Amino acid sequence: MRNRHDIRGTNTSFNLTQNEERAALVLVQSCLDGMGGQRPIDLDDDPFTWVWPDVLIDNGWTRHETAGTWNALLDKGIIYEYDENDFILSEDAYLWLDTIWKEEHV
Numbered sequence: 001m002r003n004r005h006d007i008r009g010t011n012t013s014f015n016l017t018q019n020e021e022r023a024a025l026v027l028v029q030s031c032l033d034g035m036g037g038q039r040p041i042d043l044d045d046d047p048f049t050w051v052w053p054d055v056l057i058d059n060g061w062t063r064h065e066t067a068g069t070w071n072a073l074l075d076k077g078i079i080y081e082y083d084e085n086d087f088i089l090s091e092d093a094y095l096w097l098d099t100i101w102k103e104e105h106v
Contacts, residue, residue: 014076014077014078014093014096015076016076016078019069020072020076021100023056023061023070023073024073024078024093024097025101026055026056026059027056027073027079027089028040028043028089028093028094028097030055031043031046031049031051031089031094039101040095040097040098041094041095041098043089049089049091050082050087050088051079051087051089052087053066056069056070077090077092077093078090078093079093
């Protein structure tokens with residue numbers, strides 16, 4: 001497991017809009033809920049950081065909003081398509097999100 005202060009990601013910031021940041025944090029929380037973690041860095045202990053658009057819909061985004069937000073997160077490297085219709089939260093993203101994580105985000 002990485003030291004909590006050892007950020008190895010290539011991005012120090014992803015230049016996310018407020019909406020994109022909130023969506024990324026919601027996706028991280030869904031991964032944490034699935035594995036019992038408390039902070040994004042805990043995902044280092046989980047080899048499966050799968051995410052799906054339905055998580056955003058379940059958290060208040062409309063289908064139309066989800067499509068736009070999802071595509072922005074793909075373009076900015078927060079998530080990537082692993083296989084057709086299977087998406088993974090990028091390691092760089094959760095490492096960076098750990099630096100801005102606050103319990104009240106989600």
